[in-house]
Amino acid sequence: MTGVNAVGGRDGLLAGKIAFITGAGRGIGAAAARLFAREGAAVVLAARTESQLVDVVNQIRAAGGTADYVLTDLTDPGSVQAAVDTVIRLHKRLDVAFNNAGVSIPHTPMVNATTENFDLVSAVNYRGVFLSMTAEIRAIRATAGAGAIVNNSSVGSFRGAPGLGPYAATKRAVNSLTETAAAEYGPEGIRVNAIAPGTTMTGMIRRWAEADPTAVERLNALTPLRRAADPDEIAEAAAWLLSDRASFVTGVCLPVDGGLRA
């Protein structure tokens, strides 16, 4: 499919695509919304904080892109369905979706984790991705017919993650949902992949660093590239996986982690 890139005037990686992005008000999701729009997609941003969504939408429109937002709470099944319905109402179609939204909880050994925090990460990171993905697959089937989904996992999903037990388990669940959906919907031409970011400088990491000032330094020392990622570097991987340039890639959980898993 061809189209006009909002900035360069050439075909972009996602030219002509209708893209839905959760958690797009800040961090990796906001970087993804801006990048996908630069690459030619019309983007619909979802999250709960309206002021942040408005800011990102305005930035994209000011750069010549097409962007809208829909207030969405991933813990509410009706809200998730309404968000996907809004994409169809606005654009008559859904081609690609980035299920990026997620929450972290204070780092602590498992025995100290509260059931409230366990339920919170489960509701947003696991059930929220399940609700989003299933609503998106139904919408892609009913409109574009074929498409692609990327879920945002974490490098912490692949092995033991001391201090992050309940969070990391939700991300392992995301990997499982990704692989199963890839197997179930591949025959229809719907690709489903995940990315597994390493340390990425967003509010989520900055909040952790406030409580533990050497945390980022320690993670960087374990990372072969010896630094944290900029959110744009994570968004690039999602953009490629969602694009037709990744047309034979499905069912992978791609580390985007500076080598942290290696």
Ligand SMILES: NC(=O)c1ccc[n+]([C@@H]2O[C@H](COP(=O)([O-])OP(=O)(O)OC[C@H]3O[C@@H](n4cnc5c(N)ncnc54)[C@H](OP(=O)(O)O)[C@@H]3O)[C@@H](O)[C@H]2O)c1
């Ligand atoms: N930063 C890292 O180092 C890192 C590493 C590995 C994986 N990740 C993953 O990357 C994703 C993005 O993280 P980030 O670092 O960009 O975090 P962030 O800056 O805190 O952004 C999280 C986004 O998710 C949204 N969100 C949270 N709860 C929501 C809910 N109930 N309903 C709808 N939206 C909700 C937030 O918006 P509202 O609060 O306004 O709803 C926000 O837009 C997450 O899945 C995270 O687990 C991050």
